[in-house]
Amino acid sequence: MATLCSGCSNTYFDTIQVYLRDDAAATKFLKLHGVLPNDVQCPNCKLPCTYRASKHSWYCGRWKKIAKTKRSKQCPYTRSDYKGTFLEGTHLKPSQVISFVNHWLHKQWNHHTVIKILNFAPTTSVDWRSFCAEVTERWLENQEPIGGEGIEVEIDETLFIKRGRFTKQLWVFGGIERLTKKCFLVPLLNKDRSARTLVPIIKKFIKPGSVVYSDSWRAYKQLCDQGYSHFVINHKDHFVDPNNPKVHTQNIERLWLDLKQWSKRPGIRQKFYKQYLARYIFLHTYEEEKVLHHFFVEAARVYPPSGVPATSSTSSPEQSTSSTQASTSSA
Structure with missing residues (x-):
């Protein structure tokens, strides 16, 4: 199991310089933050799968003998690297996802910049803003109460x-x-x-x-x-x-x-004001150089690479609360 990131620092412009056009670096970043899986086990063979970077997928492909015959068959198991994760269902490159989130976490966020620089369709930009907003909303719902004895x-x-x-x-x-x-x-x-x-x-x-x-x-x-x-x-x-x-x-x-x-x-x-307030508090809580790190750590918690949804509960602010996918209408 690969070591997860313990707290990297990236300024807004550092992120653009490193990840804007580099999918290999972007994929490594997402794996280090637990957004994408570092390894996948074949459910049939119970052994590690092989990663195909060009297709962003995992496959088994092991040959197994067929009982009572001289023949063998190859395990057909394969799965997308994005399955169950924050990137599931998208056709965007990892570099585009990181670049979008990096801009969304900036105070001067706007759709026109994303559409022009990242070559996004307007609807794609709206959809991904909603996906990002869901992560910060879930984060807000999981916050511990403030204050305490004498505070x-x-x-x-x-x-x-x-x-x-x-x-x-x-x-x-x-x-x-x-x-x-x-x-x-x-x-x-x-x-x-x-x-x-x-x-x-x-x-x-x-x-x-x-x-x-x-x-x-x-x-x-x-x-x-x-x-x-x-x-x-x-x-x-x-x-x-x-x-x-x-x-x-x-x-x-x-x-x-x-x-x-x-x-x-x-x-x-x-x-949409709850989304807006959650984003504001998220950016208010973390240092500017750490905000991208904490966002993707939270994205990995909300969408674990295993594909199993995060546990939800409405009993206390310390526990995750289930929420409906944010609307993709323009705010």
Whole structure:
């Protein structure tokens, strides 16, 4: 079994230079990250198969004697290198897949660049954006809660407004650790910001014992009864408590500012906002040089090369949650 990558570093331009036209290097990269199998066992002979790089496939081809005869027959087993993986069903080259993901993980992502540089059809670009979005959505669903005993967390909700012929509103609720900047974001598609909606989200994404800072929104009043230390700043009077400078929500406010700068581009539909937020948090969590590595590690977890689907469960944020394939409609 080949050794898997323990954490490579690739800048945006490094990836272009190394993998844009080199399928051999791209295939090696995908195998090192567990996206493609490093070996395959023939289910008939129970022995390793041979890899055919030119066809991206595995085959057995062993000759076995036929019982009670002098004849032999060749094992016909063969399978695509892509079977059950993130690349299953695609006609794209490995170099094209890595180049697409590399650009999708960039802040200035756009379809026109992909279509022009990688020679993609518009529908192919839309489809692959959805495949990438599913990986980051699954990653988001598997995140452990933030905070913990004595760890400071700021929470808040903000309103996104899309102006156009019809003005659209979307409330987003989130939290951020002050020290590590780990965060979570949840779109409130029903626009309900009551305690009935927000408290279960807080309990799901923030560990008990956390020190929570918020504004004076009434939905947060019962947090002390839910196992949290809760401090409130009334923004009508101050943005930082003059008696206790630690009581503020400036980190989450900065997060909102950054997120809204990202969301200025037109065309983001409300039903795709979970995809959008998952991508944002993914890029916010990892260093720029590490983000490609972590994406393909997660892609291998969601689509294991064995072809066996990842275990799904909705019982806790630590466990994988099954999700429907993201729509391929343009967002």
